[in-house]
Amino acid sequence: MPPEVVTELQDLTQYQDIHGAAATNALVARDFYTIEDPHERTETPDSRPTFGLDDGETDGIVFANARDVDGFLTDEFGGTNFPLIHAVLQGPRIVPTPRLISEYARNGHLTDEEARTLLSVISPHRSWDTSPYVTQVRERLEE
Structure with missing residues (x-):
């Protein structure tokens, strides 16, 4: 770091x-x-x-x-910084925080319910409540 x-x-x-x-x-x-x-x-x-x-x-x-590195963790996915980060990264995959949380659930480090709860707790503090990206992540956790 x-x-x-x-x-x-x-x-x-x-x-x-x-x-x-x-x-x-x-x-x-x-x-x-x-x-x-x-x-x-x-x-x-x-x-x-x-x-x-x-x-x-x-x-x-x-x-x-x-x-x-394989990935670059960021909470920048809803504004102008996301494409900028994408443009300057030379190899690592961008991993937005909600995606990391869903991957933890997919790989058994969290249950789907724990991941949904974590997203619900974080969302109001990061202005994620109306994010289409977070909505998609939540929907995948409910499948």
């Missing part, structure tokens, strides 16, 4: 809401990921490219491209 993402998570922990709780949980899980500055790798630019995204997303994309 790029240091800029860790900084953004640390900033989010100040909030007493679902975002602060999620950021705290991600930081507590520190033993399960490594922190690496993508700009210190020989195959990446020395400075942050200008993609029109925030620094954390930009560094995440640089990191994902450099590490040749």
Whole structure:
């Protein structure tokens, strides 16, 4: 994980809401990921490219491209950032958060009911209630 993402998570922990709780949980899980500055790798630019995204997303994309990862997890799927992320990723598949949740259910890490509940809990906090994308994910979980 790029240091800029860790900084953004640390900033989010100040909030007493679902975002602060999620950021705290991600930081507590520190033993399960490594922190690496993508700009210190020989195959990446020395400075942050200008993609029109925030620094954390930009560094995440640089990191994902450099590490040749399979997927790039993002909650950007309803606005203009999704096609931009798609354009600058050089290989990884974009994995929107609702899709990750449904894949956890499909692979037995969550039940369909747990996945639907998780989507219901997150949706109002991420403006997903009217998202056609999330509606499709929910419908697949109900099949």
